Amino acid sequence: MARKQTGPEISRYGFLVLFSMATISCCMVYLCFSAVFRPPISSTEFLDSRVSDDLKREDRNGDCCRGIEHLELWGGAVKWGSEFKVNSSKDCCLACKGMCSDDSGPCLCDSWVFCGDKLACGDQFGECWLKKQKDTLEPDQRDSGGHVMWTSGVVFGRGEGIVGFETQYGTFHVKLLPDCAPHSISYVLELLASRHCVGCHFYRAESRGKSWDPEGNHIEQAPYGPPFALIQGTLGAYGTVF
Template identity: 55%
Template sequence: MGRKQNDAEPGRYATLILLLIGVISCTLVYTLATVAFGSGGGNLGFGSLKLIDGVGSGDNAEGEFGVESGECCRGVDNLELWGPAVKWGTDFKFNSSVGCCRACKAMCSGNDGPCLCDTWVYCGNKEACGSKFGECWLKKQKDSLAPDRQEAGQTVIWTSGLVYGKGEGIIGLETEYGTMHIKLYPDCAPYSVSYILELMALRHCAGCQFHRAEGRGQFWDSQGSHVPNAPFGPPFALIQGTLEAQGTPFRKAPKEACPTIKRGTIAWVGSGPEFFISLANHEEWRRDYTAFGSVLPEDMSIAERIAQLPTKSEVWNNVNVSVLEKPVPLVLQRIKTSNGDAKGES
């Protein structure tokens, strides 16, 4: 008599098949996101900041990149930002840096209103902090685009982060076609934003430019939504460039948070200094890139205009791309704000 088939076997095979399908799906999404930026490369420098792998928050209180619930709350390890305190850490403690960050955000009116706190400083290493463990200092900077730094380095026990409210953390990306106002995300990508602020302080960006431009074609509508059953490119609905100033040394950029790529999102390609501005909503690229800011909606017409400039075809890593016949130089610019309205600094 033949052996009775084990009832558990079909279930085991089905599980293996589902697992294999999942792996293949993830690989396809990653490949699609990678080929979109064929020649992105280079290394990125972050001045005097030491790059820490993983979540720069002194702990792992949230999921990967701190955006599981749609919220970023990241900081820079081994950095103590200074400034007038609005909450004294000796009397204000949390079990995680995320709690400290959220306490700072809670001092902003509305979802993105003016903030009484724009800096949080937390001590999260029990052994190194000793009696200071859990201290959360909330502060307000005189200039949030040039925060007051007390000290940085391996011996510093503090983790620090910035929070930008309404009308804060906005810089200009100036081109001959107009200035795009950029809202920075220091809570999602603190190392990237720190680099951008250092680059802006140079008051020049020789070599910074847009060199690739691809419109939305027929694949996305004017709001950036993907048309059902349409391909995802090419064209890939983006403009791409570099933020590498000539004469400035670069090191590899760390992987930071990547909320869903939407119309207007600015993110690094790989480890930088290549970057892109998305002209459409690219949910299929989630977590593939470090997003460090977004173009204000009213300025997206400038990005669209650049996307319509004359281009020539090239092949990057077996992918057809559209390269600008004449690169568009760009300059980072400080922006003055008045009642939430952004204006270029004279």
């Protein structure tokens, strides 16, 4: 035979129900306000995040890990090559990237130097020097030319290597990828040092489509293309040879 609930028991259960409903309501209000007042991501943060995510897929096989032959970069060593040897320049580059945080901040290693010429390197063959530059946009270069036996490369961490091109139509930002196109980025860094790009031309190659707003920001939930290349042009600056 079921026991009839007394008044105090009913009141206690009612209180628990009301308390649960109030807790759920507070959580829903918090989530709504968080979504509404969340600060918008900047264009450079979006660019950096998007490029970093894309590169992670390529870096699994080291497909985007290149350097410049016959170039020796200087800088403070974070790992001495005399105590660290690898089989290829790609392995050296990946070792440097391995010292980068996935989520935030600069890399502990932002440049690497590898000795891959067995005849010229001698006992130094396979040495991989991992280094930290004072300014990654102006890496310290010790020597270059056919007589140099080293291969060097630069790595930009999250939030680094984003430059702005100021034009009469506004400023657009570009994430530099020295590990993918080292020679091109070396040329761009040379242009940055000169502070001008006289003779360079930029033009809009495609319409914005439905993926980008009038300010050039990506529309939430929209696909990333086409168009894929909103801006095209040339960096053929007068007086600067590439």
